Amino acid sequence: MAFTSESLKIFLTVVDSGSFSAAARKLGRVPSAINMAVSQLEAELDLLLFDRSTRKAIPTAAAKALEPQ
Numbered sequence: 346m347a348f349t350s351e352s353l354k355i356f357l358t359v360v361d362s363g364s365f366s367a368a369a370r371k372l373g374r375v376p377s378a379i380n381m382a383v384s385q386l387e388a389e390l391d392l393l394l395f396d397r398s399t400r401k402a403i404p405t406a407a408a409k410a411l412e413p414q
Contacts, residue, residue: 355382360408365380
């Protein structure tokens, strides 16, 4: 998947909305599809982009560093 325009859109929507569910609603998808897309992106980049220990998707330092790019 890497950083395609679609994965970038999903990543930024999750960052902006603060949760996978809110991002799914904005993008017209199911939350599991958003979570899977982000998980695939994390695997390909070998980075953890979101802290999933709470109900919110909290961007990690790696995600904050990627966001401006």
